[in-house]
Structures are given as C-alpha cells and as structure tokens.
Amino acid sequence: MIKVGIIGAGRIGRVHSESISKYVKGAEIKAISDIKVTEELQSWAASMGIPHVYDDYRKILQDPEIDAVLVCSSTNTHAPISIEAAQAGKHIFCEKPVDPNKDKIREVLDVVDKAGVKFQVGFNRRFDHNFKAIKDRVIAGDIGEPHLIRVTSRDPDAPPIEYVKVSGGMFFDMTIHDFDMIRYLSGSEVVEVYAAGGVLVNPEIGKAGDIDTAVITLKLANGAIGVIDNSRKAVYGYDQRAEVFGSKGAVQTSNDTNSTAVYSCEAGVIAEKPKYFFLERYMQSFAEEIRCFIDSIVNDTPTAVNGNDGLQPVLIALAAQKSLEEGRPVKLSEVD
Amino acid sequence: MIKVGIIGAGRIGRVHSESISKYVKGAEIKAISDIKVTEELQSWAASMGIPHVYDDYRKILQDPEIDAVLVCSSTNTHAPISIEAAQAGKHIFCEKPVDPNKDKIREVLDVVDKAGVKFQVGFNRRFDHNFKAIKDRVIAGDIGEPHLIRVTSRDPDAPPIEYVKVSGGMFFDMTIHDFDMIRYLSGSEVVEVYAAGGVLVNPEIGKAGDIDTAVITLKLANGAIGVIDNSRKAVYGYDQRAEVFGSKGAVQTSNDTNSTAVYSCEAGVIAEKPKYFFLERYMQSFAEEIRCFIDSIVNDTPTAVNGNDGLQPVLIALAAQKSLEEGRPVKLSEVD
C-alpha cells in the first residue's frame, strides 16, 4: 500500500484525493496540507478518511511513512516544493506547469534525477479515453507516418478578468495542454512555432494584455505539421477534439456528451451539447493519471508523463508567445 | 435505342419521363398518353422533346416502333392496360400495385408470361442507394443468416381524407412498399403476418375506416422475423430507415438529408431533418429503376422486380388487413 500526501487542498487537490479513495487500489492518503486549514477542510478530510491535515507541507515531507506526494499547490510553489520533496526522497506527481520558467524546471529535473525518485507531470488529457484511442491507433501503426495533427480546444467560457491577469497568458494557462497533446499524439518534438492570435471574445482580455482566440502552427522534428485552434468561449460547451492524419489513414475524436439521445422535431435533429465543464469532461482521466503514477511507483517503471514532458510545452509556449509578439515563426532553439 | 411510350401523364408518369430524358442512355420517349390532354401537357411534352401526345393509350400500343410502355395510369387500370400491352408485344413497366385483387394480378402475370415480354413492377425503393447498400451487405454474406429485419417507414404528413377514402387503406397504399422491402432485404418469403394498428394521428382517418399507425410482425420462410413500424405523420420529415441483423453482424441505414451541416449553439447540436418529400428522397431510385428496366430489355435479362414481386406484397397486405380486423396472426395461405 503506497502512502500518499497531498500538498494543496484546492480544487485539483481534492479531485485527486477523491480519485485515490474511489479508484486507485494500492494507495491511500495519509495526510493533506494547505496554507489555510479551515474547519470545512478538516471536515472534508474526515469524510474522506484522511487521518492528518497540516498547515505546513513540510510535515508531509518529514513523515517517513509517506512514499509519494501530489504537488497541487499554487503554480509558483510547484518547483521549490518539488525540489524539497525530491530531496526528502518522495516520489512526486506535480501539477502542470512545473514552472513558467524553463531554467527552474531544469533545476527541478536535475534534483529529481539525482534523488532517483519518480516524477510525473499532470497532463491528464493523455489519459483521456478519446485521446488515448487516437494514440493507440498511432502506436499500432494504423495511421502510418503522421502528416498532420490537429487539436481543437475551446473553453466553454472565458475566465474572470482577475484570473486572466495572473494566468500567465492563454498559451501558458490553456494551450499548454494542447502543446502537450501535439507532442503526445505525434510522438515527435516541436521545432518551430507560429502563432496567430486575437482578442475576439472579450476586449477586457485584450486590455489585460492577453488574447482569447488563436491558431498555432507547429513544425515537428519528424516533418509532420501540427495545428491548434483555441477559443476562450464556445457557447455550445467545452469543445475538445483532435485528429491525426497520416500515410495510412486518419483518426479523429468528437466531443463527449451526457447521453446519445437525439431528438427529431420540426426544428431539426438535435443531439446533446458537449460536456460543459472540464472536471466533468476529464474526470476519468484525472483518476487514470494517478492510477498510472501509483503503478509506476509500485512496479518501478518510468512515469507516463516525465520531466521532459513538463519542460517541452513550456518551451513551446515561450516560442508561441514570442511568435505572437514578433509576428513571425519562432524556433524552440531561440527561446531555450 | 429503345422507344418508350408513357401511359398516364400524372406526377409519376412525368417523373419517369424526366428520368428517361436525363439519365437513361439508350432509351427515348416516343409518345405519352393521358385521358386529359391539356395545353399544359402538350407544352410540357414539347419541352421534353416527346413527339406525340395522345388521349388514347391504344395509339401507343398500336405503334409498332414502340418497344416498351410505362403504365402510370390510375391503379384500377394497371391490370387491364398491362394485359393489352402484353398482347400487343410491348415490354411493360407497371406502377405498383399491379392490382389490389390477387386474381387479377395472376391474370396479368399469365398473359405476360405467354406473351414473353418483360414485366417490371415499380417498387423503386429497391433501387435506392441506402436500401441497396443493405442488400449488398446481405448478398455479400456480411450479415450471415438474417435473423431480424426492421423497417421504419413514416410519412411526413397524412394525406387528405378524400385520398384516404379511396386509397385502399394504409397497408395497400403505404406499407406495400415496406412489405416489398422486407422480402427484398431478407431474400425470403413472408408466411404469416400480425398487425397491430391504431388511429393516433387523425381521428378523421379512423372515421374513414383506416388506421394511421401500425406495427406489423412478419414471419419469414427462412425463420427470420420482420417488423415494420408505420406512421402517417412524422413532424420531422420523411423517416425511411431499415436494418438487417444476422449471425455475422447488422447493417442499418439512417435518413438522407440536404446537407451534412451540423450547427452547435446554446440550444444543442443541430443536424438537418430528413428530406421531407418522397420525390426528393427517392428521385435517384426512380431513375435507376427505369434504367434497369431498359437494361433488361436491351440485354434480354430478367427484370429486377418481377411479377411475383408484384403479387406477394398484395398478399401480405391482405393478410395484414385480415390480421388487424380479426386481432390475430394470419397466414398468407389463408388469404390466397
């Protein structure tokens, strides 16, 4: 039985806690920490059967019984806490992004490497049934050589402006998942990025220095071309699709819905909208990524999303940001 | 070049005329007849390049240059005109039903047989791309032994009550096509029929002695079971679907639409309704059935829908009618 400590009791920390309780055999949560230990948190932890609630994550790191930690605290603490955890000999599941700064990520990876602990980054969409089905076809060779990789990723609604201001920008906050998806589906590295973007959803987003709509072209090392289209607001729901096209065929996914019901009436033939909320849409994948993390500890196998998988999307985002600012394609080597 | 005469210049006679002009190489229309030769008809015939317009179909039968006739006149004249045409040595395409009376149909088939002319019945749906695709799978053996054959056939709107009164009843007017489809798709003969029906669309239809909604179960000679569901009114359009299920798999068709466009909005994900009108839905099949009829003349091959194919659906309709009246399954041998 792997004993786990959760660092950060916000939304994602609790999602992972529930996953471990319900779906991950072979793991149990011994402690959770948060900078604010409220009554609500204590009562929630009790209901989850979590024995200890700390206001200092170091108590988790100091507990010799705890094998692994999930770093679910605020983004700016991911790197330092991961470093401390590695030095304490804990296996680490770190929420994305590891850090917006590539040098800090590299520092984390160095420490992790020396400590010899497992390190997995929270790109949960790799564990989604739909995207995994694409990847399975690619791996099976059914697509042949990949030529085109397309990702459509549109949020159901723009975040509050206050969030936009501290989000690090759409590429780091939202598209980062799509950058990872392009790498995952293609099995190749991005070498150059061209980003076209605009403020079409909400002018306030523009005033905050960000964009809300983008098309990003990515040249890959294997010659294939990736393309992502993003919007902060799709009124019909959370639009999450992908396609890989290659020499032997293509595979694409459509959106998940709450039911397969189709209603035919005078107004048309009406199917359900995509699932609206990312937790609803990706719940299964959050559980699966933790299950795989625990498995890699138990079986001493490499993690499914390793340190480099945490670094590369940040480099791509840096290149995309530079491309947008300078109006030209940018090589990853230019930002690294 | 096969020379054709059209007997009856109503809707279906004109549909066939246009098909021959546009799509059927190797045939040309020499004459058309109708009991009412209006100016409009003459001008229409001129625009179609049809040289002769007669008020008496006998002139067509007497023209030695004419090889084949299309009997598109009113239902009660199908049998006598077909008999005369066969005796005149003309190949015959006869609109369905050949006659509501099974003995008259047999008389027609006898005369046709003795005359050695081709005889094809107008069950156009056999030539529809969707139903043909099902049949192709059945013939290819992809379904294995057929176990279940399902036909959904719902009109977009009920006909006028005046029409209902003279239609011969829903089974003879509408379901007759579905009876043929069950035979066509299964490749087997119907031996017993059970019909459950009701008046759910319009009480006036009930007052006229007819029904507007039905589920008909058909036991087939090969052991398979057929089932048809009918409604006189589907508010979303003309609903025409079928499925064959067997030991190796199943094949089913959905409705044709005017475009593949799907609109996603706050109200849902909206596709187009089925094509609304039978001419729009089945236009291609009307052309194809005539092309096949002409081919069978040119190549001296059996017609695709022969005399027995004209007889059996009428026997099934008789059994269905009796089943409805007596509230019990009825064998075809009981009505024959």
Add this chain to the structure above:
Amino acid sequence: MIKVGIIGAGRIGRVHSESISKYVKGAEIKAISDIKVTEELQSWAASMGIPHVYDDYRKILQDPEIDAVLVCSSTNTHAPISIEAAQAGKHIFCEKPVDPNKDKIREVLDVVDKAGVKFQVGFNRRFDHNFKAIKDRVIAGDIGEPHLIRVTSRDPDAPPIEYVKVSGGMFFDMTIHDFDMIRYLSGSEVVEVYAAGGVLVNPEIGKAGDIDTAVITLKLANGAIGVIDNSRKAVYGYDQRAEVFGSKGAVQTSNDTNSTAVYSCEAGVIAEKPKYFFLERYMQSFAEEIRCFIDSIVNDTPTAVNGNDGLQPVLIALAAQKSLEEGRPVKLSEVD
C-alpha cells in the same frame, strides 16, 4: 447516515457494495451475508471496509442499527427474504424479478405495504443516462402523445446452456428489462402482448425449451404500440437502443462506446463497437439506482421503481410466453 445490509455476495451484491462505497454519500454498509462465507469474501469485505460478514441473512435483519437491506440473493429467495425484511421493519431494495410467480409478488407487496417500509425493484436501466434522456423528453412534452415505443435489446452472446435451462426463459431473464422499459418510456400500462420468436442463434437453446430471437408487440392502455426486438447474440456487442415517437417528434438513443474515435482508412470509416458487457454498459445506472433508493429513505419519498413496477413486467412476460406458445395475442387479463 443510513446503515445498509447486503444479502447475497454474488456479482450484483458486490456491484451494489462498491457503488455505496464510492458514490452514495449518506449510506454505509454495516454487514453482508452469503450462504457461503469464503476467505475470499472476508478479505473482499475487509478491503471494502464492511465490518460484518454473516452466513445467515437473519443476523442482518436482527440488527436494529441496520435501516435498509439489498436483496441480492438467488431469485427464488427474493420473495421470502423480502417478506421477512419487511416484517423486521427494514427498507428493501430487491433485485429483479421479485418472483416469477405473480401471486408471490402480490404477497410481498401486501406485507411491504402493511409494514410501511420502502420497497424498490432493481430495474436499473431506468437510471441509465441514455434511457433517462428519452424519458426526460417524454416528460417535458417534447414528444407529444407517444405513438410508437421501440426497444432494441440484444446480448453480446448467449448464456451457457446450463444457465438457459434454469433461467426461466428469455422473456423472464432478458426481456423483462425491456418490458419494464416500454412501461417506463411510455408512461402507460401494457394490455395485450403478441410474441413472435425463434431459435436462430443456437439450436441447443431450442432443445432446452427456450428461444433466442424474438419480436414482441405490446398494445398499451393509452393506444400507443410498443415493439421489442431481442437476440441472444449480437456479434458486434451489447446492443441497447430505444426510441419514442409521438405527435410532436421522436427521440432515440444509440449505443455507448469506449471512445468517440473514428478511424478512416482504405477499408472504411470505422467507429468503436458498443460496450460489450452489461456491467460496463450499465455501471453508472447501478450506482444511480442505489443512490435514489437511499434518497427515498432519507427524504421519505416514494421509491422510483415501486412494487407494481416489479409486478407488471412479470405479467407481461407471462402473457408473452402464452402468446408464443399459442401463436396469438394475449391480454394481460388472461394471465392475471
């Protein structure tokens, strides 16, 4: 916190146990009983955090702390155990069928009624997201008056012959769910049944006195017509679809799949097969039915599937069986 005892630790008893542990807040399992208490069962119960494992269900009934029992034992014990449980003042969730004998069911319902305990029958499909989406449209009035209700229900493979022999026949074992579904979706009672059936999948099933393929027509009190098609073996997987058609439109569901991935290649455009196994397909509904049962206890509201809902499908199955044997439609009043 509602305390629950599980009677019967077979497949479905364990499914419900897992549901309560994972998904049903407000309930906990205090004890489980089985006629065979193996080491495996004890270790499984421990892993689920179930404190007590008994070899006699009476210990559960005698425990004053236990509020509710789930009767998951073999079919022939459903009725007597339910009666004892009701007399012990326990709320009862009873797996389907309550009993194959209608009089025994009525006896159970009488006792339950007098005891004033909750009673819910395990027709889990009512809680399935797809069928519920149909029902929601019906309730919302989007379909108008229902005219036709169609259920396609095909198993992925026939059960072993040994099971067939003791199953009570396909109508009681498999179609019973579909009989319930027709009632649920139509909101009306069945008054007459006509069943056409055959042995097309496996002759051994016929030798065992059962059928493996059927089409059943059901006349409903509100005038609508229901139709079910069944097969014991669909090679492509578990085929579970339904449609309600009415005066204002139609709503239909298709099968659930493991992903939305579609693969386009030289061989065709290939989507995933339906989920294969009933537990996989209906897992969510098993959890939901227990959640609703617990809710009805907590809120003292009527259960979602009541005693009459347990009785009617058995009457329909009796009528279907008689119809098959006598080759004629059978009224429910004839078997009641």
Add this chain to the structure above:
Amino acid sequence: MIKVGIIGAGRIGRVHSESISKYVKGAEIKAISDIKVTEELQSWAASMGIPHVYDDYRKILQDPEIDAVLVCSSTNTHAPISIEAAQAGKHIFCEKPVDPNKDKIREVLDVVDKAGVKFQVGFNRRFDHNFKAIKDRVIAGDIGEPHLIRVTSRDPDAPPIEYVKVSGGMFFDMTIHDFDMIRYLSGSEVVEVYAAGGVLVNPEIGKAGDIDTAVITLKLANGAIGVIDNSRKAVYGYDQRAEVFGSKGAVQTSNDTNSTAVYSCEAGVIAEKPKYFFLERYMQSFAEEIRCFIDSIVNDTPTAVNGNDGLQPVLIALAAQKSLEEGRPVKLSEVD
C-alpha cells in the same frame, strides 16, 4: 432561351455541357469548340444535341446568336479568350484560375467592366450543398461574429508527376479552392498568410519543386483567423470539410458518402468512405454554378462569383508561396 457556346471540350467543358442539357432550363448549347476536333468529340456533341463543333473558338465569338460563353480551355488561354469574348459582347463563365498572373487578371476585369458583360469565375464549391449550408448559417447570423474558419481539403491521391510539374504548384492548383472558401465563408478579405508545408506523400513531388502537405494560416480583415490543412493523398477518399466558429456558435460539415449504411460486425462499426472523386463529390455544384450564371444573365443581376473573387485567391496563393519560400507570414500587399 440563352444560347451558349462552350470553348474547350475537355473534362470540365463536357461536365458543363451535360449540366446545361440536363439541369439548366432556359439555356441551350449552340456550339462547342476545341483545338482538336476528333470523331469522338463530334459523336459526343451529336449525342448531346449540340449543333456545331468548331476547331476555332472565334467562330463561337463571331456568332451573333450566342449570348454567353464558357471558357473551359487550358489555363493559359483563359485570360486572352475572356478578353476577346468580352470585346465580342459575350457574357463569360471562366474556369478558375482566370490567370496565374494578377496583372493579367486585372486586365481581363477591366475589359469585362468596359464591355458591360457578365463575368463569373468557376469556384464551384460555393454552390455545394454542404458549404452553402455553412454560408447560410453565417448569413442568417446564427454564428454571430466569425472567429475561426477551418477548411480541411485533402485529395484522394496525388496527381501524376508530369501534371505536378505544370500545375503551377499546389497552392495554385488545389488550395486555390480553399482560399476562395475562406473568403466565401468568412465574408471577409485575407490580409496576411503564413504557410507551413512539406513533402510527406511522395518525394518525387519535392523533386518537382512542389509540396504535398500544408497548413496555411490566414488573417482576415475582420479579425477572424482562417486555417486550411491540405494533403495530396488521403487513402480513405476525398476529404472535404469546413467549419465556421463564432460568437454565437459553430457550424461544420462532414463528408458526403454513397449511402448512410453502417455495418456493425466483430471488426467494428463501419460507415462508408467519403466519395472518392471530385466529379462525383461536386457534380451537383457544377450544375448549380451554371444555373446561377444563366440566371444572372436572364435577370441581369450580379454574378455569384465575380471578377474580384477570381483575383483574390490568386493573390492569396502568391502570398502563400512567398511565405513558404521565406518562412514568414506575408501580407497580401507585399505581393500586389
């Protein structure tokens, strides 16, 4: 009755001839010309009822009875023949591209303008039922402000290398239709283009100086972003899809198939591949564009695809070509 002359009796010239004969009421073909008048051509023309076959298009231009010409000759003759035709007072339907050289196109437009004749360019896809359904939603305001316009355009197989060498390059030969589609669907002008391309299908295409795979990003005057993905070879058929996404929703089309049949078997759930050949896929649109051209003459209304619609895609192609060569986004003003 509008009298038409066809200049060029190759594949597309004959397609238009058949369209006029079969579908375009109010027009008839008086003459066809080709630089090679073979016996086959004469016999084909006779079968189509075309009275005159010339080896010199000037005879068509000199015939005072002829109202309109269809310029279907080789690309390099489009401009000079159009100029002569305009000077002869003929209305002109000109196949795309008008000319690869933007200055020549402008010269044609000037002459046409002065002559006051109708001029329509052969971007037939605007008349396709699927793309038109998207446009109808855009025009109706159902999409709101367009934000993203996506076009997927993949050929079923690469053309012969000999053709590639003289094609003018993929952007001028194939993508030109997609450039037009972006303008048509968005209702806005392209201001900047970035093209990423590669040789992934066939290295011979690379040796011939061309590419076979591309992703092209287009910035539009209204702020929206367009993106096209192209491949010369999709093994599953002719892949022709589009999507417009905006503030109120999105509309997308999928491919047309020969039937709606879906086959479920152990291998999967298999639908038909897209229609393979462009003539098969777009036949309806070829007829519709000619019908609209004739209508604009009869009713003296502007043509649906005017001179500027002929010019802009060529400018976009020039920018795309320059972008590909220089590895940077190129403004249309740079190539104009």
